[in-house]
Amino acid sequence: MSKVIHTRRFADGKETPQEMHARIAWAGKRCTKCGGKPHIVIRVIAPLVELQRLCPEVLIAIAAGNPDPAHRGEVPVIPTIYGPMLRVSEVVACQLCAPDAEKAAAKGPSWCIVEIDRGPDPKGRVVVGWDGGETCPRK
Numbered sequence: 001m002s003k004v005i006h007t008r009r010f011a012d013g014k015e016t017p018q019e020m021h022a023r024i025a026w027a028g029k030r031c032t033k034c035g036g037k038p039h040i041v042i043r044v045i046a047p048l049v050e051l052q053r054l055c056p057e058v059l060i061a062i063a064a065g066n067p068d069p070a071h072r073g074e075v076p077v078i079p080t081i082y083g084p085m086l087r088v089s090e091v092v093a094c095q096l097c098a099p100d101a102e103k104a105a106a107k108g109p110s111w112c113i114v115e116i117d118r119g120p121d122p123k124g125r126v127v128v129g130w131d132g133g134e135t136c137p138r139k
């Protein structure tokens with residue numbers, strides 16, 4: 001028999017998995033629009049190749065304004081399997097502002113990548129073990 005435990009709270013009931021994710025992964029950020037409790041984080045990243053082609057003068061300004069003294073004059077890129085990317089924006093939205101934020105993110109240029117971090121699924125269950133007696137729950 002598989003052992004399935006529904007976990008609603010961590011740390012002796014002090015916070016839910018969603019609250020823990022918001023505290024650790026989103027560093028306690030609040031809704032960009034209203035300052036409410038974070039529900040999703042939307043990040044837009046753009047390929048460096050496209051930005052070099054479309055607006056090289058903006059990249060020069062970004063490189064000159066890099067706040068990290070060790071990397072002054074460099075564009076802060078994110079290495080991905082699609083090539084180096086530049087984070088264009090990051091928006092935190094509460095549950096009420098999330099639909100508007102998602103609609104706004106969908107209106108960006110088609111060559112940008114939109115990543116929506118919704119955190120752990122509140123309806124999800126945590127499977128902690130399998131004794132081999134039944135079909136593996138992962139298959």
Ligand SMILES: [Zn+2]
Pocket residue numbers: 031032033034035036093094095096097098
């Ligand atoms: Zn909000």
